[in-house]
Amino acid sequence: MAIKGTLKKARLEDLLAVLGKSHRIIGPKAEGGAVVMEEIGYKDIPSGVRDLQWPGGCRLLPGKDSQVFSFSPGPDSFKRFLHPPASELFAFKRNGAKIDFLPAPKIAERPMAFFTVRPCDLSALKLYDKIFLGGPVADQAYESLRRGSLVVALNCLYPGDNCFCLSMGTGPEARDGFDIQMTELEDSFLLEEGSAKGAEILEQLSLGQAGADEISAKRRRIESCKAAFKKSIAAHELPGIIYANLGHPHWDDIARRDLECGNCTQVCPTCFCSTSYDYAALGGIAAGGAVSGKRFRKWDSCFSRSFARVHSGNFRLSRKARYRHWMAHKLAYTQAQFGLSGCVGCGRCITWCPAGIDITAELEALRHV
């Protein structure tokens, strides 16, 4: 029988204390007018803070009610931590006819516990596992961070203004891919185990009985969340609608508004593109021709001009082609590549696009115009 129980809101700190024994806790924190993710302590949780989000905008409102998690996801996700913005792949040394490639040092830090991962991000995480662990060879940088990590999921009770996970089929309820699942109730949290590791954590807490009342409260809350969604996407027509419209004139219209700044790709929890590059600082160059340095992998984006550049030209030079590639990758290609949707309906790309380009609205335009 899976462990299930309630934790009084006033005792939420206990959960963090238990997690903190073995893990660094990566969770939400209010900063600079947004909820970001960082290594946090109990006090950092922006309890009660609400947020308004609209295409190209976000504002935090001070909290007042008894709800702890009233905010929707901010720009960050687990991505920053499991697929860091820059990571060393290996070090190299070249001296005359001798070459060495040395593995990057192992990350010595304690493993991470992701606190309050939203259901949409659970789907994104599942995709990441496929991308980085599912190939013929696992990505070592990812694997070393992912192994030993812990996922505490949080069911969403309020959809954010730009969220559309419901139509994507990824939320607002967590189904799998977590160690512990949390649901915020009236004055407690319902905690449910999702794995043996999760059970171990829950065993260390003194939980209240979770009976039929709590279960039905959870159901009620999730159902009322579902009823509150403002946004949806025509998921049932994907990916066909993309493939059918690669030549649509609407791409030109988007290109006029598109800043090609890359923000959407950087906040998207499923965007994984990167570029690796050999860095040899002046200090690594010796007068005799010996070189030492490191190859780094850095987040990149299909919006970068150089992304599809080859010696003889550029496969995606126009802004239109780059936007189309992005959207097609999200809504069609990823499905073909990894069997999962490349969009999980988190709405981040809508909020954090300075131009307020809305992937759901653009898809509608492709369908109807």
Place this chain on the structure above:
Amino acid sequence: MRGKTIQTDYLSRVEGEAGLFARILADRVEAQFRVFEAPRFFESFLKGRSHQDAIDFTARICGICPVAYQMSAVHAIEKIFSVGVEQPIKQLRRLFYAGEWIESHALHVYLLHGPDFYGAASAWEKKSYLPYARLGLYFKKLGNGLMAIIGGRPVHPVSVKAGGFFKLPGKRELIAQMGELEDAYEKSIQAISWAAGLPFQPVPLDTEYVALRQPGEYPMNEGRVVSNLGLDVSMGSFLDGIRQNQVGHSTALHWEIQRDGKGENYLAGPLARINLNFDELPEEIKDAVKSAGVQIPIANIEMGIIARCIEIAYAFSEAIRIIKNYEGPAMAAAGAQVRPGTATWITEAPRGILIHRYTLDEAGNVKDCLIVPPTSQNTGHIERTLLNHLKANSGKPAEALKKECERIIRGYDPCISCSVHVVKM
């Protein structure tokens, strides 16, 4: 006696583009410090732009002392807006300035001027000089570090705004500097006697020197303008009392103090500051100066390098003091109410008093402005010193005189990009 001509087209190891031209003839001696840095018209293109642009743009007048420009500008603007700036912000600004003094002085002492005393063409030419170059780079790194913590980066920092800063540095970051700052302070104290022992040529300083003076502190951002000849005026009246003079033979505008209808050149900078404010230095530094055998007032222009070394030590000790007491102001910036008006402000740039005067309109945009950098105030003095030196040493061969004159000019640490007012010969 045949005449001698001394000419350097493009002076090396100074900031900016300038040359030297002098003639020793039977009946007279001529000396010109020629500035050929191209004009950039800051005062013109600032017109109609926001006061924040004044802070951000004037920094671009000089890459070596951007903080000075930002400080003079922000204080003048705050005066127009009647902003009351909290003490902790003032302290943070001193810390910011201390970083710049260290960075600027270390560059000059160890990388530009220092090699002169070792007969080296550059700081990296001679192995024996490398330890000094390294020490200079080390000091500079720490000065840069302070500027970067407060302003984002050492060259053209981005954090200054009317009322304070866009964001305050974290206490932890500042405290993290302490170990190195204390170590550097020790080294900077020792460097005073190193500087005092350099082989100087006698180049007497017998004129008026001018600096800010603010009882209770070594001057940076506040005070009255004083001189060894009894000048003691407010910032605004000082600007009213000097006049610019587009000297026919020279390329830069000369600034002169007007007395009884006559213009007199004067000296601004570390020498002037030390001589006028020695009493405000911490005891430990005063002791170090005394035990190095340095006489105050310093009466030799060449000894400017000693003054800079003293100020490096002072800036380190000031930085340490401020960081120790840093509590973090309540707010990053005091609220500033935009108002029209005119104000003059002067702060002590590494090279001396830097005067800004702004007139702002109702929207807080620049209607008019005037910028008087220290180097343009000093150019008259440079020429006069060259003239005196040549007169006193007219018998020496031209090649030797040329070297000596170059060294004298370098001793002023002229910042030629600073002198925005530059005209063609």
Place this chain on the structure above:
Amino acid sequence: MAKPTIGIFKFTSCDGCQLSIFNLEEEFLQIAGLMEIAYFQEGQDAPGGNGFQAGAAHFDLAVVEGSISTELQSKELLGIRENSSRLITIGACATAGGVQALRNWADVSKFKASEYPAPGAVEALAESTPISAHVHVDYELWGCPINSAEFSEVLASFLLGKTPGVPGYSLCMECKRKGIPCVLVAGQAPCLGPVTRAGCGVLCPSLNRACYGCFGPKEGANIKALMRIFQGFGYTENQCRLMLDKLNTYKFREMEEKG
């Protein structure tokens, strides 16, 4: 093998980019070890005055700071180019005309008259132009001032014979990597990040301030679209103009026209 020779030259500028070379600190001394510093007026005495005027020396690499704003400079620049195998520009002045290019859109004779008692004696071209407007440039490094680390990467790349790993994408990319809450989206501030080149390390947004574009336009910047957004925030067309007319005005305008 002989060390490659490097010459560092200055035209109209604030010296900040050359200073950023000194700011490499220990690494700066390494340059002296790896290359023959054949000309660097700010740091070392040049035999015979102006190395580039003499036209004698050859430079494997010429590093140019500053914009061209006088007749004489444009001649000297030609001399430098002729005597250099590769020429790179450093900083907003050399790469984009600098803040002094603001005069390009105004009447310089009025500027002269308002700043100088004898304006007739002031020598200055009506325009301040980037080096690339005069000679072929092999590589352009952006920034007002340049980022020392990027300069080091450029030199290292020159020594190794490769294209420097300096990005041409937007500041936003760097901003997001650092996890800085967007001041445009969360604060409705007129941040130029989306059209500005990465490189500074995201100084302004991390100080809660809108970027004002020191690193110049990114590759393929959509400036018009961003200005439409700012107009939506309530900024007038003139205010938008002033936002773009700053340290890289010449190149922002050029990019704006391209669309």
Place this chain on the structure above:
Amino acid sequence: MYDRARPFAARVRWAKKETRDTSTFALWIEDEAIRRQYTFSPGQFNMLSVPGIGEAAISISSGPEDGPLLHTIRVAGDVTSAISGICASNIVGMRGPFGRGWPMQEVEGKSLIVIAGGLGMAPLRPVVRRLLKSGMGHGTDERPVLIYGARSPRDILFRHEFQTFGRLFDVHITVDKADPHEHWKGRTGLIPPILEEISLHGPGTIAFLCGPEVMMRCMINELLLRGLPAEQIFLSLERNMNCAMGTCGHCMFGPKFVCKDGPVFRYSEVRQFMAVQEI
């Protein structure tokens, strides 16, 4: 399995200039354990690197049954220039092999037509070598066809091998342009007219193409018109290559990763995207 993300050292046994800008390098994997595990099939590629400069995707131009591991490299940019400056007994970095090569099993029983343009001959050379080794034994009486186009006579790759190739293949070489002083006696002009002269057996034919995309597009159209099923046309694509393992996103061609789904694709898999500009 050895690490595919971190290069291993490969020593240049010998290097041979092919044309003015292209040379072939024989590489020897230094680490014995890796060498023993290393196997590849025709059409696969390696990521070759010069530490500090970077990496480039380079097809293996020798066959699996050949002795030395060959790479035929044209100087294009930083990495390829750096490699071309490396001489015998020196070392480069190698990762690989990567990708899906030519479907050699599908050649069985069909008549093969190989079409290469420029450097595209490099990844097709192993195919030719494999068939030469196995002789006529690919189950048909038809002589396989090899059509090769180069820019000019001096740009012909492996020029001394074509005679050997001709023992099995019906070889057609053309050059875009020949200077009179080159005394070129062969064909000039584009590849398509050659195809017209060749009799094809429609469904019984299988085609392998590698070369510039415009050339391939044009040839594919021709082949389709001549009755080849889209399933029997294979082409090798080129895109910007960075990680070579499907995690960096650079090489995407529509939903395909050129590095792991390709570089050799069945035309029917990618036809829908071939028609889209800037895909």
